[in-house]
Amino acid sequence: MRHNGSMNARAAITPRPSIAITRSERKRQTREALLEAALELLEDRSFGSLSLREVARSAGIVPTGFYRHFDGMEELGLALVDESFRTLRQMIRSARAGRQDTTNAIRASVAILVRHVHEHRLHFRFIARERSSGVPALRRAIHNEIRLFSSELAIDLARMPFLGDWSSEDLHMVSGLLVDTMVSTAEAILDAAPDDPAAEREIVRMAEKRLLLIALGVPRWRPSTAASGGERGERRADGPS
Amino acid sequence: MRHNGSMNARAAITPRPSIAITRSERKRQTREALLEAALELLEDRSFGSLSLREVARSAGIVPTGFYRHFDGMEELGLALVDESFRTLRQMIRSARAGRQDTTNAIRASVAILVRHVHEHRLHFRFIARERSSGVPALRRAIHNEIRLFSSELAIDLARMPFLGDWSSEDLHMVSGLLVDTMVSTAEAILDAAPDDPAAEREIVRMAEKRLLLIALGVPRWRPSTAASGGERGERRADGPS
DNA sequence: CGTTTGGGTGAACATATGTGCACCGAAAAT
DNA sequence: ATTTTCGGTGCACATATGTTCACCCAAACG
Numbered sequence: 001m002r003h004n005g006s007m008n009a010r011a012a013i014t015p016r017p018s019i020a021i022t023r024s025e026r027k028r029q030t031r032e033a034l035l036e037a038a039l040e041l042l043e044d045r046s047f048g049s050l051s052l053r054e055v056a057r058s059a060g061i062v063p064t065g066f067y068r069h070f071d072g073m074e075e076l077g078l079a080l081v082d083e084s085f086r087t088l089r090q091m092i093r094s095a096r097a098g099r100q101d102t103t104n105a106i107r108a109s110v111a112i113l114v115r116h117v118h119e120h121r122l123h124f125r126f127i128a129r130e131r132s133s134g135v136p137a138l139r140r141a142i143h144n145e146i147r148l149f150s151s152e153l154a155i156d157l158a159r160m161p162f163l164g165d166w167s168s169e170d171l172h173m174v175s176g177l178l179v180d181t182m183v184s185t186a187e188a189i190l191d192a193a194p195d196d197p198a199a200e201r202e203i204v205r206m207a208e209k210r211l212l213l214i215a216l217g218v219p220r221w222r223p224s225t226a227a228s229g230g231e232r233g234e235r236r237a238d239g240p241s
Numbered sequence: 242m243r244h245n246g247s248m249n250a251r252a253a254i255t256p257r258p259s260i261a262i263t264r265s266e267r268k269r270q271t272r273e274a275l276l277e278a279a280l281e282l283l284e285d286r287s288f289g290s291l292s293l294r295e296v297a298r299s300a301g302i303v304p305t306g307f308y309r310h311f312d313g314m315e316e317l318g319l320a321l322v323d324e325s326f327r328t329l330r331q332m333i334r335s336a337r338a339g340r341q342d343t344t345n346a347i348r349a350s351v352a353i354l355v356r357h358v359h360e361h362r363l364h365f366r367f368i369a370r371e372r373s374s375g376v377p378a379l380r381r382a383i384h385n386e387i388r389l390f391s392s393e394l395a396i397d398l399a400r401m402p403f404l405g406d407w408s409s410e411d412l413h414m415v416s417g418l419l420v421d422t423m424v425s426t427a428e429a430i431l432d433a434a435p436d437d438p439a440a441e442r443e444i445v446r447m448a449e450k451r452l453l454l455i456a457l458g459v460p461r462w463r464p465s466t467a468a469s470g471g472e473r474g475e476r477r478a479d480g481p482s
Numbered sequence: 483c484g485t486t487t488g489g490g491t492g493a494a495c496a497t498a499t500g501t502g503c504a505c506c507g508a509a510a511a512t
Numbered sequence: 513a514t515t516t517t518c519g520g521t522g523c524a525c526a527t528a529t530g531t532t533c534a535c536c537c538a539a540a541c542g
Contacts, residue, residue: 023539027489046375048290051529064531065490072530132428133374134287143432173450180425181418187373191384209414217458264509268519292499305501306520313500 031069033059035083038076039122047077047126048134074137077130081141084123091116092149096156106211110204113182117189128187150179166223174218181210272310274300276324279317280363288318288367289375315378318371322382325364332357333390337397347452351445354423358430369428391420407464415459422451 037059041050052073056066070076095112117124130138131146153175157163163171185207192199278300282291293314297307311317336353358365371379372387394416398404404412426448433440 023488026539030489044377046287046289048287049375052531053529061489062491063529064492064533067531068489129374131373133370134290136285139432170450173447174454176447177422177451177454180421184421184425191380206414206417209411210418213415213418213458213462214454215458216461217454217456220457220461221454264517264519267509271519293501294499302519303521304499305503305522308501309519 027069030059030061030065034061034066034069034076035080036122038080039126042122042126042129046134047073047080047130047138074135077135077138078141080126081130081138081145084120084127085145087116087120087123088127088145088149092152102215103212106208106215109182110185110207110211113186113207114189114200114204117186121190121194124186125190128183128190131183146179146183150175153179162219166221170221170223174214177214178211181207181214185210268310271300271302271306275302275307275310275317276321277363279321280367283363283367283370287375288314288321288371288379315376318376318379319382321364321367322371322379322386325361325368326386328357328361328364329368329386329390333393343456344453347449347456350423351426351448351452354427354448355430355441355445358427362431362435365427366431369424369431372424387420387424391416394420403460407462411462411464415455418455419452422448422455426451 034055038047038050038055041054041058050073052066053063055073055076056063070079091112094116095109100108127142131142132139150172154168154171157171157175158166158168166174185203188203188207189200192203275296279288279291279296282295282299291314293307294304296314296317297304311320332353335357336350341349368383372383373380391413395409395412398412398416399407399409407415426444429444429448430441433444
């Protein structure tokens with residue numbers, strides 16, 4: 001048997017018949033139960049190895065009931081992507097708030113990342129897992145969202161005075177590097193023992209250092225002229241020999 | 242049905258009864274057929290959603306025959322990790338050969354990465370996929386191997402003259418950053434249309450820029466004293482304000 | 483009130499899976 | 513030449529899956 005996890009089904013709707021609730025509200029609840037059931041089942045499996053029956057069961061409804069909410073697992077998956085990135089966008093908004101010197105901006109950003117990873121562990125785990133693995137539709141959706149993040153970051157960066165003369169390509173390069181670093185930091189946190197604050201502090205320290213190293217490179221960057229093209233081969237060997 | 246791919250089974254052993262071959266050799270061939278069948282089935286699925294029967298079928302043997310080679314899918318997966326990293330280590334060896342200035346070292350490293358991704362596409366895809374997703378045993382095995390890479394890179398870096406006074410922690414920080422950047426570059430290449438050389442050149446350009454940016458930061462890094470500890474909060478805001 | 487709507491049910495289907503068992507036949511060992 | 517070894521086979525079983533269909537019944541609506 002491939003799926004041998006615990007089989008306890010949890011009621012979809014908390015038995016609170018005290019006040020009658022609207023029908024659409026009840027539907028929303030069950031839908032939510034399905035989404036959360038799926039998220040929790042993904043602790044040590046990939047979405048691709050998740051069965052419709054399993055999700056329905058653990059959400060407390062019968063398999064056929066599933067189709068009242070989604071017309072298949074893939075649609076459920078896309079809904080999860082949506083839900084996850086909604087909370088992620090919320091995080092970005094917080095991160096955009098702070099306006100400080102580089103060092104503190106780095107610290108603040110990493111701190112926000114860490115906090116949100118803890119607050120939305122399941123969502124982060126889901127996107128970290130499905131980002132590169134499994135169902136193509138999900139992978140694509142997630143990559144699009146991440147590229148969107150990176151682009152928004154690039155726009156933010158463009159507003160910074162000391163980056164005014166950078167080509168948009170170079171800006172996207174930095175934002176991509178920063179986003180990837182954040183992603184791998186988030187993955188590291190998710191993989192760390194959830195109750196080992198020392199390991200996590202270590203991850204945070206490293207992440208901050210990485211970002212600082214990148215920031216240190218920025219002032220030495222020779223912005224390429226916006227005319228991107230085949231100007232390969234003559235970038236000055238600027239670094240250490 | 243969840244698995245609806247093409248069901249054509251491919252004979253495990255090319256029918257070449259001309260010369261009698263040793264039994265163990267024949268076993269090796271079937272084992273190899275199983276591994277490769279699995280690798281190819283992973284084009285758009287994760288290892289966790291791969292069934293023993295499917296692999297056996299597509300390797301050209303009967304399900305129960307599978308157990309003559311592995312005692313379950315997990316062992317197959319670990320064998321794949323081994324196989325994949327054997328070729329990866331070979332790549333590292335090539336990369337270690339070049340000794341040049343920073344810019345050319347970057348270009349050479351990226352070029353080697355790209356070449357090996359193409360030459361061992363299936364292996365790279367496998368580890369990129371299973372790196373963060375799916376079966377815990379595989380994830381752990383892969384992470385260990387990657388950490389090992391990172392550590393070896395750190396040792397190499399330590400030998401460079403201009404990094405002589407860096408703490409080992411900082412060296413690991415850089416090597417980690419470099420490895421992560423390479424990993425995400427490899428993932429980008431795998432995701433790009435396999436027959437779109439323009440997109441790939443773009444990825445390569447970006448990767449080179451990322452690495453150069455990092456290299457530019459290196460000379461400005463203030464090496465932390467080996468006494469790591471709670472010296473938080475007084476790193477000079479060195480970058481752009 | 484009566485009627486319609488729609489979330490949830492249960493049985494049923496064809497098909498898939500992991501794994502145990504007895505068996506075969508040729509290579510390997512004696 | 514006889515026996516042993518061992519990949520590979522075929523069958524069987526219990527169990528899982530996706531999806532259909534006809535229902536049920538309380539909320540929503542007229």
